[in-house]
Amino acid sequence: MTGPGGYPVTGADKAVVVSDLKKSFGSVDALRGITFEVDRGEVLGLLGPNGAGKTTTVSILSTLTKPSSGRAVVAGHDVQKNPAGVRQSIMLTGQHVALDDMLTARENLTMFGRLRGLDKHQARTRSAELLDHFDLVSAADRSVSTFSGGMRRRIDIACGLVVRPDVVFLDEPTTGLDPRSRQSIWELVADFKDAGIATLLTTQYLEEADTLSDRIIVIDQGMIIAEGTADELKERTGGTFCEVVPRRLSDIGAMATALGPLLPNSNRAALGESADRISIPAPDGPATLMQALHLLDEADVELLDIALRRPSLDEVFLALTGQKAGVDTDDDDAVTRAKKEVAGGVS
Template identity: 75%
Template sequence: MVSSDKAVIVAGIKKSFGEVAALRDVSFEVERGEVLGLLGPNGAGKTTTVNILSTLITPDSGRALIAGHDVVSDPAGVRRSLMLTGQHVALDDLLTGRENLLMFGRLQGLKKKLAKERSQELLEQFDLVDAADRPVGNYSGGMKRRIDIACGLVVRPEVVFLDEPTTGLDPRSRQAIWELVTDFKDAGIATLLTTQYLEEADLLSDRIIVIDKGTVIAEGTADQLKERTGGTYCEIVPRHVHDLPAMVSVLGSMLPDTIRATLSETSDRISMPAPDGPKSLMEALHRLEDADIELMDIALRRPSLDEVFLALTGDAGRARQDRTDDLEAADAYA
């Protein structure tokens, strides 16, 4: 079962809490240097999976290996091989950033001189030199997240678990975390990333696994998952809402019956599949121009995380409406 190319191997993991089945036969693998995105709604089983793989809890059945170490029979080996960081940082607020790094280094067996050298390297890498001798309790949220991750890297891990690492961060700090994940990949470190942001998973992940109700319901690249939800679609907003019936007639066969059925008296736009991308958009535009129908907007869209997940769980219509509501809210705010 152990392979030198596999940093993480999960085979048939099950876990229940009382009568609640948190994980149901979950299996996947992560290669060295690969970034695997783990997606799903709250309560889907993402955190339970990470907790099992980091030896915080034990599975009821199945097997999991981290860098060749079994999470049940060799938890100490697992902990030596991985770095785990979550949404809540595990730092001593009374110590400075430098002191936290030194403490973690010494706890992991580094000699004092080496711990000091490594601490300085990490302070420079994470742009924390100016704040190095200030108590961590005075750090901003983004700075705390950076020093937390830095502490986990005092000794280079073989596997990194990032549990929604950018939640609540400002854009600059979020970008820094993204760059760090790229560094992990370049260094051959396997990364398991749990996130609810499709943009983040799309940018960073080589592959994505979607978990729902403790089961892996989909696996593939971000583009492959988007294609399963219908792929790219064209959103068309008429200048005058009363032109919608005429638009439906003009678009003809380009508009599937399922889309026609979702249109109602309150609809103010049409969202239709665009299998040929820009070609589909241009065809729709030409037809509408020939019919003298004036448009407010016409654009190609990609599915959001909500659309991907809800489509996979059988509620694509609600997902598309949620996306439309989000766009309208954003337009109103702007």
């Protein structure tokens, strides 16, 4: 049985098992004992501010970095005891493509096929299949140096798929891509899922994690601080709320008074002079909205808008970490400095 792209569908055993994984760079603890599992065919979103430990985690799981302690098994191979087995079983796409710009797309694919053990005929056949699958046939014999950012990303991922991986690591794969190219990557992740290929996705685009991930892990300061589906994380941040916007800003005070017990004291106290709307918890969804409308109508408060909303994943991220996605942290700089010290032999 095969899935999209010709990948055979595999069993339901665990694709990734991580147990109490720790990593230190000098005096900086980049990972402080993280534990999680990824099922075959599952898309796991790994979120956190810069310096939280996301890329360090991917580097360890892809055998580019050795852990200080703990254990990690990828596609049945221990990352420390059998790193070669791990490398034969994964695809890793980072923020920067790894291609030979002097070669054409077809030549890059054929080269990767030969490096992965395919004979000449197999490598050429697989190259043709991937060029067609990634809509690159018309550019197949052009030098990669002439490709746009989106095309370079597609051929980079295609090179990683010359031989079917069991686990795919996508480390911020759509950074800098235009919306059309981002959509093509999203469709590819869906193909992986349907084919039973496990995907671990790090991204700074919260919409991307919300759309693609079956489950999300939030890492901050080297520790897992939250885990669950996007909906479960949103519920933790407060669930559904009702947002009410008056037609006249001068009515904010009257609106707060009219809403009475629907507006918690904490929300009421948070209203500043510049407030242009009021948010109230809506545990009963539409019933809460109708009750708010009734109270405001009785108080003759004219509305510009009223709507039910759920927290965005961006708001969840901010609530959990105290930072917006993509914001640099002092910890990130510290890890970079520590890596340089270790590389230079300084303790």
